[in-house]
Amino acid sequence: MKDILIIEDSKIINNVIKKELSKFEFEVEQAFTYFQAKELLRKKKFQLIILDLHLPDGEGSELIANIQSLTKTKVVVLTSLQDEDLREELFQYGILDYIVKNKNLLYSMAEIIKIINNITTKKKEKILIVDDSKFICKQVKTILEPRNYTLTSAFTAINGLEKLKTENFDLIILDMELPDIHGIKVLEYIRKDSSFSKIPIIVLSGTSTPEIIRNVLKNGANDFLKKPFVFEEFILKVDLWIDYFKKDRELCEKTTKLKFINENLQKLVNEEVEKNRRKDKLMFAQSRHAQMGEMISMIAHQWRQPLNAIATATSVINIKMRKDNLDKELANEITTKIKHYIEHLSSTIDDFRDFFKPQKNKKVTDFEIIFNKVFSLLKSSINEKNITIHFSIKEIEQFLSYENELVQVVLNILQNAEDALVENNIQNPKIYVEVDKNSLTISDNAGGISNEIKSKIFEPYFSTKKQKNGTGLGLYMSKVIIEEHCYGKLDVQNIEAGTMFKISLPKDTKGFNDVKL
Amino acid sequence: MNYQEDIIKNYKHLKLLYVEDNKDAREMTTMILEEYFDSIIIAVDGDDGFKKFKENEIDIIITDINMPKLNGLEMSAKIRELNNKVPIIIVSAHNEESFFEQSIKINVNGYLLKPIDIDQLSNLIFEVTQKNWSN
8 A cells, every 4th residue: 555645625634644654654645625536546557545525626436436446446534424325335345444534534543544554454354155157256355355255155065165275264154045955954964064164254144033143143154144234234243343353364374383382392391300300310320430530549548557557567567587586476477467467358248239229228327327328438538638537427317318329418518528628738638527316417617618610519510629630429429319319408517617517317207107116 | 688787777866756646657667767877766755756866876877758646857957956966867758749848848857658677777777877977
């Protein structure tokens, strides 16, 4: 819609309309008389004419008859004349609308602009009209085509149904009195087929007994018009049902899309959960491997003394033999000692092997047992660093949990404390471990954690250990073990001289009763 | 064998301070050292060692590094403040660079890695005692 012609004898009104329409990038021309309008129409093709009916040198309505094709040149009538007969006659010609001038011209302008918008945004919706009267078909075409509808006519029911199968329609106008099949049967047929079941149907009928109206509506028609009908009413109903169908279709599409998204979302969620599960498993394995590495270094520490003692013992045998000083008694003493050292080596290996044994079931334990297990693994390394461990028990209480996993967590926290004490070069390094029923606190005097880091220490792959090449998984796994496997809580806070970790476990009373103590 | 016997003769009369915290290692090593020295004073940690050094006329010191209270290097540094001549031999399970460096700074006379090789030990004792006497 580009070229617009305003035919209006009042200069003021004409100018106001021009001014308003110019805001929308239209090419607007003005005619103030019938004659001027006729001249302009001869020279140029307009897409829209805004027409005042009362002109000083002729009637505007006559101009409409002169306009060759109302499909290409659309007409909006703007008049002060409220004449119902004329109105209906003009609609019959195919005018877009008949607007009675409001005292406030801007109201009328708003209506005009609405019509223009409607026409420009309308996609050529397809309408099938099934009526044996060629006159009616032509009439409907004349009034609907200027409104950008595409009309297809069928003069028999069979013909109409065939067309329905080959093309997609947005509206069906169906006559009841057809030569081959009665309209009701046609309605039934259309509604039975799921692919047409939603297309709106406006029924035209020569008779309008309550019975026929009832049958028509019960069989799935959306609307009923008695012939002869008022054109404007017909147009309004067509617009209404086309609009309804459009919205209904959009809604259907959105619903389908939403359904698809929902299904996909469920799939996505499942995939993510599975991915997370695998990631967690991998992290577990990674942290396990890292811990194995640390274990090897702990074993090295544990073994150093007894191995050294054994080596020294052989040296003793060696030197005593050289001097012929090795009597039976001494030999006995030394071999007994060597046996004792070897037992120590062996028990260390058992401790470590126990630690890596997978343990699927919960068992009754307490934090003293757990601490002792950890301490037997860690004591050589801690002693070597001159770290003092203060272990105290406020109150002891047994609980049911995964002992090995808890050993892993306590070991991890103690190792972190150990590393922090060494890294920060603390004089008088100390670690305090306190048991209070089913909670364990581990604190050190290594100086604490800055707030910035504190929020991150439980994140996976976060590590501050530069020298030891931390994996950044230890505390993350500890958190997972305590909070997700054991349903407890693992917290950290800064205390006076350092950091305090607190493990609190729930009292597993339900499972506890199942196990005989 | 005779050669070793000759070496030992040179220092057997010296008074040794032996410092080691681990009981097993201490007992075993003492059995070896008894073959080298007539009189041995035993200390169980750095504090004890320093105290016994002050209390006795010590001619030579053999000490471990990793010990509670005062470690072997710290003890050696304190002894060096009083006496820069007495030979000190460090015996350690660690071959970490930092320990070597510190040992050099403190001016110890020898550094041996555990487990002790008896011939190495006897040679080192001979070396450090000879040097000292000749000085």
